[in-house]
Amino acid sequence: MNDSLYIKGATVSLPSGSEKRDIVVEDGRITGLPARYANIKELPEIDAEGLTVLPGFIDVHTHGGAGIDVNAADEEGLRTIGRFFASQGVTGWLCSVLTDTPEQTLWCMEQARKVIEGGPYDGAPLLGIHLEGPCLSSEYKGAMPEHLLMHEASVDLFRTYQEASGGHVRYTTLAPEIPGVEDLIPQLNALGITCAIGHSGAGYDESITCIDAGAAAITHCGNACRLFHQHNPAIFGAGLETDVYVEAICDGRHLHPGSVRLYLKAKGWDHVVAITDSIMAAGLPDGEYKLGVNDVVVVDGDAKLASTGVRAGSTLTLAQALRNIMAFADTDVDHAVRLMSDNPARLIGFAGKGRIACGSDADLTLVDASYEVVRTIVGGRTVYQA
Incomplete structure (x- = not known):
């Protein structure tokens, strides 16, 4: 059941715009978007109050x-x-x-x-x-x-x-x-x-x-x-x-x-x-790096070829x-x-990805009020948590 969960209390970015919804995930896919708390299958919960799910x-x-x-x-x-x-x-x-x-x-x-x-x-x-x-x-x-x-x-x-x-x-x-x-x-x-x-x-x-x-x-x-x-x-x-x-x-x-x-x-x-x-x-910080066979220098976050100064x-x-x-x-x-x-x-052509909707893959990014990433979920599994 580690790819099944219930996300509660979030603002959810739907194709029609953001709404307060919960998200039901079963076997890695979104199966429900209830408008109020309804974890009737007693799935593991994530409290996302104050967060936006993208x-x-x-x-x-x-x-x-x-x-x-x-x-x-x-x-x-x-x-x-x-x-x-x-x-x-x-x-x-x-x-x-x-x-x-x-x-x-x-x-x-x-x-x-x-x-x-x-x-x-x-x-x-x-x-x-x-x-x-x-x-x-x-x-x-x-x-x-x-x-x-x-x-x-x-x-x-x-x-x-x-x-x-x-x-x-x-x-x-x-x-x-x-x-x-x-x-x-x-x-x-x-x-x-x-x-x-x-x-x-x-x-x-x-x-x-x-x-x-x-x-x-x-x-x-x-x-x-x-x-x-x-x-x-x-x-x-x-x-x-x-x-x-x-x-x-x-x-x-x-x-x-x-x-x-x-x-x-x-x-x-x-x-x-x-x-x-x-x-x-x-x-990573400024410094010397590679891009394929090329030497690259990064200054103030700007990457350029060491040989020509062309942006790389x-x-x-x-x-x-x-x-x-x-x-x-x-x-x-x-x-x-x-x-x-x-x-x-x-x-x-990634069918089932790219939107929050019933039937879609549960690939979700949770952000705070400053739009900093606090959790990343792939197929219902958390792969990053701040």
């Missing part, structure tokens, strides 16, 4: 945290990241593998597979893998190693990675201008992989062609991509105009708060996905992103939390 956070784009880099993380390293993320309200995440050698990438697939298939542990579950590359633009490579980028798309390499992962590659980033990407997208969709476009200098027409082919998102829109021009709105304009999702790094560095508001105005509250794009330095991921957490979005958009927690719960769940 749908658990999902990070679909992160390269690490707590001193662990995804590209170098073995099985236990990935669990260490997951434990740190649980302390930040995360109840599921994708490990983003930076463009690397095929040999190292295959090793990463094997480590991730072990964790994904290894069952519950005391942290945020690894739900799948995000391949950031290798079909990316040299001009907009960001922190991607130039010599490892592919200049012609090949489904064979992705099929090899998908087989090695046990089918757990769920998401990838592609640049539309790389020859073959337009044809690759539907093939990857058929392998169960959601495609985003980004790290790209693609023009508007190229971008629209890939969206029509099945691309579902723009990777960290506004960062490492060609920007809007009135004569060629480019990938940026295509992302804001169409119905695709746009990822947003809401740390106040990658995007001005006005840009976050623009995305919300253009896309609505249901097509912006808050990501961290965090590196191993998340949760972030030290953001989703708990901080929640508070930032509320401030940037002058909005309530019910709106802000959609960007890191329901929206990423729908983007990647």
Whole structure:
């Protein structure tokens, strides 16, 4: 019965808005949302008086945290990241593998597979893998190693990675201008992989062609991509105009708060996905770190490549992103939390996650009046408690 419980006295963030409700959890799923106390099955109780219960956070784009880099993380390293993320309200995440050698990438697939298939542990579950590359633009490579980028798309390499992962590659980033990407997208969709476009200098027409082919998102829109021009709105304009999702790094560095508001105005509250794009330095002091094969220096929480000074991921957490979005958009927690719960769940196709409703997985984040995380619950099991 350790995945069954009764949460009483909370303010609950429901799809329709916050209400005073209790939450009944049985066998890891939400089975009731009574308006007043009704623990008729005498389930173990959590007193959540004074707290708000949010749908658990999902990070679909992160390269690490707590001193662990995804590209170098073995099985236990990935669990260490997951434990740190649980302390930040995360109840599921994708490990983003930076463009690397095929040999190292295959090793990463094997480590991730072990964790994904290894069952519950005391942290945020690894739900799948995000391949950031290798079909990316040299001009907009960001922190991607130039010599490892592919200049012609090949489904064979992705099929090899998908087989090695046990089918757990769920998401990838592609640049539309790389020859073959337009044809690759539907093939990857058929392998169960959601495609985003980004790290790209693609023009508007190229971008629209890939969206029509099945691309579902723009990777960290506004960062490492060609920007809007009135004569060629480019990938940026295509992302804001169409119905695709746009990822947003809401740390106040990658995007001005006005840009976050623009995305919300253009896309609505249901097509912006808050990501961290965090590196191993998340949760740690300033210093020298790694991002894949790159050396990174963090000063005042800002991560940049040691060699060029180009920004290289972030030290953001989703708990901080929640508070930032509320401030940037002058909005309530019910709106802000959609960007890191329901929206990423729908983007990647995580059925039963991302919202508090009967039948949904009991993946819950409990926050105090300052929106600091005090408890994280995955499938009815507490995986973090402040």
